[in-house]
Amino acid sequence: MTKSNVSRTSRAKVGGKATLEPCACCGIAPDPRGRPLSITFEQPDVIDQIHPALLDTWGGDPFLAIKGVGFFIRVILPIKLSDGFAIDFGTWLEVYNEDFRQLWQTWNFPEYKDFELEGYIGNAIAPFDEFPHVLVKATVRDPEQVPYVTSSDNEVFTKLLSDTWPHAMVLSPYADLLKSDPPFEG
Numbered sequence: 682m683t684k685s686n687v688s689r690t691s692r693a694k695v696g697g698k699a700t701l702e703p704c705a706c707c708g709i710a711p712d713p714r715g716r717p718l719s720i721t722f723e724q725p726d727v728i729d730q731i732h733p734a735l736l737d738t739w740g741g742d743p744f745l746a747i748k749g750v751g752f753f754i755r756v757i758l759p760i761k762l763s764d765g766f767a768i769d770f771g772t773w774l775e776v777y778n779e780d781f782r783q784l785w786q787t788w789n790f791p792e793y794k795d796f797e798l799e800g801y802i803g804n805a806i807a808p809f810d811e812f813p814h815v816l817v818k819a820t821v822r823d824p825e826q827v828p829y830v831t832s833s834d835n836e837v838f839t840k841l842l843s844d845t846w847p848h849a850m851v852l853s854p855y856a857d858l859l860k861s862d863p864p865f866e867g
């Protein structure tokens with residue numbers, strides 16, 4: 682059930698070393714291949730509000746059902762940033778159980794690429810204000826990737842998806858994650 686863009690270990694370097702210098706203002710280097718940076722939220726925020734003894738889940742990533750709460754699909758929220766940066770937030774969409782079921786059935790089939798679903802973003806994502814509880818639409822950009830949040834009738838989300846945001850402001854909550862390298866390669 683894996684789609685390639687849910688990985689957050691894809692820190693490939695061209696020729697064995699980073700080809701782009703870290704930004705002078707924030708110390709974060711753009712991806713050498715020009716791909717968006719990636720931050721992944723492991724689970725919907727609602728899980729933190731449920732007592733572990735009462736938490737009853739089915740599935741995992743990218744399909745997660747929480748008994749008594751709802752149905753969640755892994756999606757990407759793409760944000761355009763200044764100075765050649767971009768970031769893909771791996772987040773969750775709370776969807777209707779019928780869409781959950783249909784997506785589960787089409788996931789590995791050609792029909793997946795035409796799939797559209799609506800739902801509610803399942804994470805608070807800093808530095809943005811808490812998102813309004815409104816429907817957003819997710820569509821498939823690439824059959825090998827999880828769906829992308831692509832539009833909403835809500836003006837907050839329309840602005841989030843269409844504007845180019847100051848990169849240092851958006852990346853600062855994640856600076857440690859984005860700058861940290863493991864002590865040893867491999």
Ligand SMILES: [Zn+2]
Nearest residue numbers: 704706707849
């Ligand atoms: Zn910077």
